[in-house]
Amino acid sequence: MNSAIRRLAVAAIILMLALMANSTYLQAFRANEINGRNDNNRVRDSQFSVNRGPILIGSTPVAQSKPSNDRFKYQRTYPSGPVYAPVTGFYSYRFGRAGIELTMNSELNGSDPSMAFRRIIDVISNRPQQGGSVTLTLNAAAQQAAYKGLGSKTGAVVAIEPKTGKILAMATTPSYDPNRLASHDSTKVDAAWKSLTEDKDRPLSNRAAQELYPPGSTFKLVTAAAALSSGKYTPETKVNSPAELPLPQTTVPLVNEDGKNCGGSNNATLTIALRYSCNTAYGSVGLALGPDALREQAAKFGFGARPLAELPSVATSQFPGDPNEPQTAQSAIGQFDVRATPLQMAMVAAGIANKGEVMKPYLVQNVRTPDLKTVSETKPESLHQAVTPQVASQLTAMMVDVVNNGTGKPGQISGVQVAGKTGTAQTAKDRPPFAWFTAFAPADDPKIAVAVLIEKADIARDDIAGGKLAAPIAKSVMEAVLGQ
Structure with a gap:
């Protein structure tokens, strides 16, 4: 009898210790994770009664909380709606959080x-909890220019300050109005x-950071970087550049888009080949360098790593693992x-x-x-010395x-030297190609680098090209930052 009681007592003690250990683990190590879950109703109800802090650009709120006459006390609002939605995300009672609203x-x-310390002061002074403010790096003029430039097209724009890494613009279209999801009217929110979720154009997706696309000829910058870094090429090195390159x-064969050789030559220089975006020339260079050199160079620019932890679900850019020779030429x-x-x-x-950094x-x-x-300030941080x-x-x-004499002429800015590269990436046969343009300015003292992708536009397939579609948008964003 006594032994049975002792066993029962030991079992009860073990269970109590396990319960205490689990409770301690949850509170000490998983509290933030559990509190941050979108399906935690108790925490969600509590947080919706907090005066949530604003998301700011300078001193201007792009997300803020205002008093409401209902049980939640505060209503989250987004004054500029779709313009900043890919970055701010939304704060919804029904569907949780996205973007900066989630990660911050x-x-x-x-x-x-x-x-x-602030919360302790609030408790002592009997003040309700209040949230902090998050100030973004975005440039309002650049963001507006990017969103306006995209217009009714399906695409994305990203602009970066080269010397620091600050993101100056991040716009995608189609976008959405976060106010619709932040409403306290559950019927309207549903x-x-x-x-939004049934829309085939996926307006909730941040195409600038969450979607992957073939970069087309903009990737020739990476191939050119690998070639110049190898020590075997200079900008004036002549390479094989026929109309068709046997593989x-x-x-x-690998062919040039216009069906001609490169700038009138079967042996164009690297510079001329980039000017006219010759596939055969850079396919030849890719074959000579090999896939490992291309992959290593891509990695130095950031391929293979997640580049932006401040947003959820950021996609990792990729170079193929083990391409054969024809695939290597295409990859180049x-x-x-x-x-x-x-x-x-x-x-x-x-x-x-940024001089290769x-x-x-x-x-x-x-x-x-x-x-x-x-309480925190982001400091510029170097990732790699790419070249x-x-x-x-x-x-x-x-x-x-390229911008002065080649395919990038639509990206020219009066009085400012622009460095750029166009791209037209082929996809499936039943869908139009993607149009790209990436550039920076001024070329001798860069203040902004930008990439524009046009996934879909309501024009004829033959009229789709990076110079025609994407470069004018990049130009307007650069002008907004440079004050042109």
């Missing part, structure tokens, strides 16, 4: 450990969610299985602009308490030539 949730609702292991011109986000291609341009891109400038005390300053200078001169 604890700072915005005031529960972050960095604001612990209807809005159904409409090993296949009877299907940004086709086959090469995939990149507009953010990544903006990083390539920014790295070249790729800076870590970031969206959050600082976080402040409600009484404006700074030497000498190679970066050579690439810059080649890109200036």
Whole structure:
């Protein structure tokens, strides 16, 4: 009898210790994770009664909370709606959070450990909890120019300050109005969610950072960087550039878009080949360098790594793992299985602009308490030295030539030297190609690097080209930053 009681007592003690250990683990190590879950109703109800802090550009709110006459006390509003939606995301009682509203949730609702002292003061003074503010790096003029430039097209724009990595613009279209999801009218919110999630054009997707596309000829910048870095090429090195390039292991040749050789020559220089965006020339270079050199160079620009932790679900750009020779030639011109986000291609341009040094891109400038005390400030951080300053200078001169004399002429800005590269990426036979343009300016003292992708536009297939569609948008964004 006594032994049975002892066993029962021991079992009860073990269960109590396990319960205490689990409770301690949950509170000490998983509290933030559990509190941050969109399906945690108790926490969600509590947080909706908090005066959530604003998301700012300078001193202007692009997301803010206003008093409401219902049980939630505050209503989240987005004054500029779709313009900033890919970055701000939404804050919805029914469908949780997205964008900065998700990743910076604890700072915005005031529960972050960095604001612990403020919460203690609030408790002592019997004040309700109030969230901190998050200031973004976005440039309002550049963001407006990007959104206006995209218009009714399906696409994305990313602009970066090359020397720091600050993201100056991140716009996508079609976009959506976060106010529809932030409403306290559940019937209207459900209807809005159904409409948005069933829309075949996926307006909730941030195409600038969450979607991967074949970068087409903009990837020739990476191939040129690998060639110049190898020491075997200079901008004036002549390469094989016929109208058609026979490829090993296949009877299907690599061809130039216009069906002609490169600028009237079967042996064009690297500079001329970039000017006219010759596939055969850069396919030849890719074959000579091999896939490992291309992959390593791509990685130095950021391929294979997640570049922006401040937004959820950011896609990782990729170079194929083990391409054969025909696939390597295609990869060298940004086709086959090469995939990149507009953010990544903006990083390539920014790295070249910054003397070969790729800076870590970031969206959050600082976080402040409600009484404006700074609790965190993002400092510029270097990711990689993608190429030497000498190679970066050579690439810059080649890109200036593209804009002055080649396919990038629509990106020219009066009185400002622009360095750029166009791209037209082929996709499935039953859908139009993607149009790209990536550039930076001024070429001799870069203040902005930009990448524009047009996924779909209501024009004839033969009229789709990076210079025609994407370059004018990039021009307007650069002008907005440069004050032109």
